[in-house]
Amino acid sequence: MADLFVRSSPLDPAAEPLLEGLISEYDGRYGVASRPGGARSEILRYPAEAFAPPLGAFLLLQRDGETIAGGAFMSHDDETAEFKRIWTRPDLRRQGLARQVVPALEESAGELGYTRAYLTTGFLQPEASALYIALGYRPLFDTAVDPTLYRSLPFEKHIGRRAGQVGTYPVHAPAASFEEATKRVAAIKAEHEAKVSSRLASYRASAA
Numbered sequence: 152m153a154d155l156f157v158r159s160s161p162l163d164p165a166a167e168p169l170l171e172g173l174i175s176e177y178d179g180r181y182g183v184a185s186r187p188g189g190a191r192s193e194i195l196r197y198p199a200e201a202f203a204p205p206l207g208a209f210l211l212l213q214r215d216g217e218t219i220a221g222g223a224f225m226s227h228d229d230e231t232a233e234f235k236r237i238w239t240r241p242d243l244r245r246q247g248l249a250r251q252v253v254p255a256l257e258e259s260a261g262e263l264g265y266t267r268a269y270l271t272t273g274f275l276q277p278e279a280s281a282l283y284i285a286l287g288y289r290p291l292f293d294t295a296v297d298p299t300l301y302r303s304l305p306f307e308k309h310i311g312r313r314a315g316q317v318g319t320y321p322v323h324a325p326a327a328s329f330e331e332a333t334k335r336v337a338a339i340k341a342e343h344e345a346k347v348s349s350r351l352a353s354y355r356a357s358a359a
Contacts, residue, residue: 168218201225220248226350232260234270261311274298289318300325302332
């Protein structure tokens with residue numbers, strides 16, 4: 152059977168391999184104590200509704216009924232969708248699955264009207280950074296600087312009707328230390344969470 156993308160939800164049992172796989176990988180790379188509650192608290196940070204149309208999507212790539220890869224996105228504003236939960240089953244890596252997942256997310260987000268994709272990866276995931284650069288994503292950090300001075304590495308790419316246009320968001324300066332970078336990332340996450348919450352609140356109000 153050919154690999155097949157299916158629309159799903161973090162609440163779907165079929166999504167459990169992806170969610171648990173990410174939790175295991177993040178805790179393994181960064182340590183359970185790297186954030187309050189470990190990676191599970193971050194993975195469950197947003198409600199499932201944030202990853203559902205018309206604001207977002209949650210895609211699983213399945214093979215013979217088994218989840219082998221996937222990803223999701225949620226809304227910051229009318230322009231920007233933040234890509235999250237991008238994962239490939241460890242024993243199936245280096246087969247190009249992530250190179251299928253990211254364009255599928257771009258297509259799905261473009262269909263909902265988004266024109267900019269934003270995503271981040273951690274400073275201990277150089278293979279992810281290399282993948283995003285290879286797929287045309289623009290680093291919003293100085294690639295010549297020690298990545299620990301950013302901790303979280305942001306990227307952007309225009310999609311949908313603005314596909315191919317060069318991004319214009321500013322490149323962030325590095326922090327003075329890892330501790331300062333950690334505080335900065337926490338503040339950015341809080342800002343993004345506020346954006347997502349605002350979008351959800353507006354949608355709920357309009358749908359009521």
